[in-house]
Amino acid sequence: MKARVKPIGGFFELEIQNKDYNYHSNAIPLSNGRACLNLILKHINAQKIWIPFYTCDALLEPIINKQVSYSFYSININLEPSEDFKLKENEYFIYINYFGIKSKFIESLINKYSDKIIIDNTQAFFERENSKTWSFNSARKFFGVPDGAYLYTPYDIAVDYERNTDLSCNYLFNRLLGKQKQAYQEFIEYEKGLDDEIKKISIVSEYLLANIDYLSIAHKRRYNFSYYHSIFEEINQFNLPLATNSIPYHYPLLLKNIIDKNLLYERNIFIPILWKDTIQRRLEGFNFEQDLTQKLIALPIDHRYEIDDLDYVIESLKELLGI
Numbered sequence: 633m634k635a636r637v638k639p640i641g642g643f644f645e646l647e648i649q650n651k652d653y654n655y656h657s658n659a660i661p662l663s664n665g666r667a668c669l670n671l672i673l674k675h676i677n678a679q680k681i682w683i684p685f686y687t688c689d690a691l692l693e694p695i696i697n698k699q700v701s702y703s704f705y706s707i708n709i710n711l712e713p714s715e716d717f718k719l720k721e722n723e724y725f726i727y728i729n730y731f732g733i734k735s736k737f738i739e740s741l742i743n744k745y746s747d748k749i750i751i752d753n754t755q756a757f758f759e760r761e762n763s764k765t766w767s768f769n770s771a772r773k774f775f776g777v778p779d780g781a782y783l784y785t786p787y788d789i790a791v792d793y794e795r796n797t798d799l800s801c802n803y804l805f806n807r808l809l810g811k812q813k814q815a816y817q818e819f820i821e822y823e824k825g826l827d828d829e830i831k832k833i834s835i836v837s838e839y840l841l842a843n844i845d846y847l848s849i850a851h852k853r854r855y856n857f858s859y860y861h862s863i864f865e866e867i868n869q870f871n872l873p874l875a876t877n878s879i880p881y882h883y884p885l886l887l888k889n890i891i892d893k894n895l896l897y898e899r900n901i902f903i904p905i906l907w908k909d910t911i912q913r914r915l916e917g918f919n920f921e922q923d924l925t926q927k928l929i930a931l932p933i934d935h936r937y938e939i940d941d942l943d944y945v946i947e948s949l950k951e952l953l954g955i
């Protein structure tokens with residue numbers, strides 16, 4: 633008799649309940665954002681792609697690997713393309729739903745460009761399908777999961793890929809255990825190892841994501857965003873109101889001047905740099921984006937933070953800014 637594939641007996645696997653719930657039940661669940669873009673590229677036969685300069689190099693990875701030609705475009709203070717696109721046949725452009733607050737603008741883009749636009753919702757996990765164009769997100773950016781991304785398509789496509797089994801949860805466990813420094817190193821190493829290979833979401837993330845209370849998390853993000861806005865509205869160089877249905881990623885506080893983020897790290901406030909890659913790309917003509925990278929304080933507003941946490945960040949920033 634052939635041995636069963638499912639092992640019987642012995643030690644237990646991690647105890648996570650499969651609740652059979654999926655917030656993105658109409659999407660294709662893959663392992664990460666790059667895998668989604670890679671799959672999109674397989675279907676669209678793009679000759680050229682326009683990419684916002686204000687992005688990380690990870691977004692370029694599938695495009696470079698597939699040897700699709702690309703050019704950067706610039707954005708303005710509203711985080712919208714500086715100029716209208718005149719797309720030739722087989723040309724596409726990617727637009728990032730910056731900080732999860734550009735959904736209304738995206739509606740107008742879709743009306744104009746339909747399936748020629750690819751929406752990068754890696755900062756807007758809560759956005760669901762529009763069925764007119766391509767869009768994808770990335771679960772790691774919103775939740776403590778090792779992989780996961782959801783791809784929406786303008787038409788049905790066949791998907792038959794292996795599940796992702798190549799992952800580590802060490803950094804997630806160690807941050808939970810309070811081993812912050814070790815977890816950070818492990819996180820950096822893990823992220824470095826990610827690539828654009830098309831794989832289905834891992835069983836670990838699929839189960840973890842089924843256990844999330846999306847409604848309360850969404851509410852918390854909006855609340856925290858508004859709290860920061862009530863304090864920083866006057867000094868924020870951005871004027872980016874939060875639309876009723878948007879669930880934001882960060883509170884993007886754009887300062888007039890650069891402040892040394894190390895002074896915040898010393899206070900255990902870890903502000904990401906979005907995106908270092910823009911400084912390292914040696915290209916002329918994207919001063920606004922490079923300035924943005926240096927002057928932006930992207931304040932975390934996720935479900936881990938209560939008012940006293942936000943107050944601590946506010947007091948620290950006020951002290952540094954001398955206000």
Ligand SMILES: Cc1ncc(COP(=O)(O)O)c(C=O)c1O
Nearest residue numbers: 664665666688690691752754770
């Ligand atoms: C704007 C943007 N798009 C796409 C990606 C790629 O997502 P993932 O890391 O899930 O492949 C990232 C992050 O790495 C990103 O910041």
